[in-house]
Every structure is written in C-alpha cells, then in structure tokens.
Amino acid sequence: MSTSAPLEARVAIVTGAGQGVGRGIAHALALRGARVVIAARRAATGEPVADEIRARGGEAVCVVTDVTCRDDVAACVDTTVQRYGGLHVMVHNAFRGGQGHRLEDVDVDIWDQNSRTAVWGSYYCAQLAFPHLRDAGARGRLVLVTSPSGVEGSVNIPLYSPVKAAQRAIAKSLAREWGEHGITVNCIAPVAETPALTQAFSANPVLKERLEARTPLGRVGDAERDIGAVVAFLASDDAGYVTGQTIVCDGGSFTGL
C-alpha cells in the first residue's frame, strides 16, 4: 500500500546523479522520503544536486565517485552505510561515451568509456552493494539504467548498444541469483531531457521533431517526473514482486519487448 512517503527509512545511492536522468532519479527518490547519496564523478555537479534536495526538505549528500574505479565505489558504499546506517537501493545510471562512431574504425578509447562506465560500473555497484542489499532483504533493490538501444541496436552509436544490453543480462542473471534474499534487480530504459540530449537537439534540430513524432505520447520525458517516478516505484515495497525486468520509459516509442 502506497503512502505519501513510500521510501521513508530507505537509503539509496544514485550514480551519475550530478545531471540528467540521475539527477531526476535522485530527486524522485528524495521526494518520496529516501535518504539519497549523490554519487557523481565531479563535486561541481554532484554538490548542487544534494543542495537542491536539501532545499526541498529532503536528505542528501554528495560523495564523489568514479564508477569505473572499484575503490571509489567501495568508498561510496562504506560512506553511505556509515552515514545512514545501511543501503537499500543502488541505482547505477552513470555513463560516458555517447559520441557517434563507425564500427569499422571506432577508436578503442570510445569502447573503453562505454564499457567501463556502463558494464564495469554495473559490476562494481552490484558486487559492492550486495552485502547491504542482502541485509535489507525484501527491501534490497538494484536498478540499472539501460536504454532502448540496448534492445534494438543503434546505427549512430553502435557500441552503446552492447554495453546497455550487457546491463540487462546482468540484471536478469542477478535477479535469478539473488531472488532467494528478496532482492529485486531491474532495468529502466529511459528517454528523457538531459544535457546530452539537449546538446544533440541543438546540433540537429530535426532530431527533436523526429523523436517526438515517433513517440506516441508526443514528448521527450522529464527526468524526475517521468523517469525518476518509475525508479521510485521499483524501489518501493509495491514493486517487491517485479524482478529481472526492463521497464522502457520512453513515451511508447519502443515497443519491442
């Protein structure tokens, strides 16, 4: 049964929460009562989001974290548990490497960015959060932020698709493996207004029209209201029987699942 603060007494980490989708998720969780750790690579983006949440009456702290570094993720988890007494919800959203490329001559640096942030980041976040998610039992949640591109492939950013797909396979496998503890593991696949998308729209104004035209709901999602709300649902008791799934939050554009 939902309440006005369904995530009260819950502690969450959101990676890549300094901007865009991660920021929206952090706000949505905090609004529903969770204490939120803003895990951002740079304090310059992470601290203002923690400030915003506190200004709205929520509880948040920024912990500078590079998700491609095991020690950083471990330190973030430790800091979270020390400060708030536990960890119930791990949301891995951080990503870097979305520039366009051709498969035949793509630089391996682009692969590294994609692979390190999306996949190694998922591995570290999942593995290091696990003891605390297990302690949280039926309230333990791992949410990985993937993309419709991880299901349908991508002609413009082809290496983005395999790393986003890998996250889905990790989620499904861990959902099977950790179900005995009551932990749920899911993905969301959002399309939302983010600095990256805004930049892409300004570089190619036709892109926004095309995206809106193929979207049944006719608009690009809002990171907090449209995407964050879905993560908040997955984090809540109400979603305790949903695991191993990918929820596409894109206004109905992709219907391939």
Next chain:
Amino acid sequence: MPTSLDLTQRAALVTGAGRPLGRGLASALADAGARVAVTGAPAKGDDRLAPVTGSLATRADADALLERAHAALGTAVDVVVHADVAWATPQPFTDVDDEQWDATWEGTMRATLFLFQAAFPAMRARGHGRFMVVTPTLSMSGAAGLAPLAAAVEGQRLLAKSAARQWGGHGITVNCVAPGPEAVSDEVHADAVSLAPPALGRSGDPHDDLGPIVTFLASDAGHFVTGVTVCADGGVWMAP
C-alpha cells in the same frame, strides 16, 4: 530471386572449432559447398576444414587471422561464424574478480569487435558478407551464477544488431544463432530458464540441428534476414 542454399562460391571462417559446436557448424557449411577455414581445430577432424592459427586479442591479431584464412582458402573470407563461446562454470557473483570479469566481458567483446572489423573491409569490397555469432539463450534468459558470461553474450548479440544496422548498405547481414544453455555449461539446463521442456523433446546437435540454420543465413536465400537472433534450442526459450 536468390533462393539458393548452395555455398560453393563462399569462403567461410568459423571460430571455436575445437569444440563440437564450432566443428559441427563448420562441417555443415562445408556440406553446402563452402570453403571453410577454422580456428581451434583438433588434430583429427573433418579434413575439408582448413585449420588456421591465431588469436583475436588485438585488432592486429584479428587482421592477421583473416589474412591467414584468406591464404588458406585462396580467396577473401565472406562468411564469418563466430562460434567460440566461452565454456563456463557457475559461481556466485560475489566471488567474481576483476581478472575474470576482464577475461569474460572484455575478452569476448573485444574479440568479437576485432573479428568484425578485420573481416569487414573484404566484405565491403565484394558488396557481400555474412556474419553470424553463436549467442546461447542464457543471455536473454539470464542465468544464476553466470552473470559475466550472460553480459558478454548479450553484448555480442547487440553488437551484431548495431553492425547489421550500420553495414546493411554494403550487402552485409549480421545475425545470431542461439543454442540452449547446454552449449555453455554442463551445469545449466533448460529447466533453469523455462518450466517447459524443449518442445522438440531434446537439445540440439551442432551439425544436424544448428548447421542448417547457419547454412541458410550464409546463403543467398538468407539475404533479407539481418539483425535477428534465431533461437535454435528445440523450443525452450521461444524469445520474440
């Protein structure tokens, strides 16, 4: 209308022929008339298959492997079947270390990318090419104890889709063939992913059951199929 399943004009490279899966697929292509080079070939096997040595650890290694296959077959490779699936032992995710993650995820993905990149130029020059990747269904189902392998296989599956989207204009198709979980582990069985047994009553034989699918996808008849995964598990997973 191109309907032929004949592969006599085709030159194929099949990876992972050291195991029954790759060897069976390679023999099936040879049955259809293709000239076939294989990696990982055992000392005794199908003498129609030309063994080539090499690795896919770096782009340069992959280029060298394709050159050796070209030399062995007397013509450039225009069919690639990447059947070198890792054999895996389930273990708790908490026990996975960075070295294992690197070997399984990075190793699998980089090898596949380098293989694609190395084979692409000759296919583009010829205006014709076929890539197939063997991607067991466990990546679509998920598998307890096998998250690293599931991640790598699903990564391959989407690399194939992206390649299909980028390279279709060159007459190149890119598809996946998905055998059941028994293709990667003795310890993961069909009932781990479905309550129902295989609809066809048994798991597949690489040559007899999966071979015809790879042959079709490699052939002229398969020219309009790209970016898909054909589940060839006897009717267990039945993915969309």
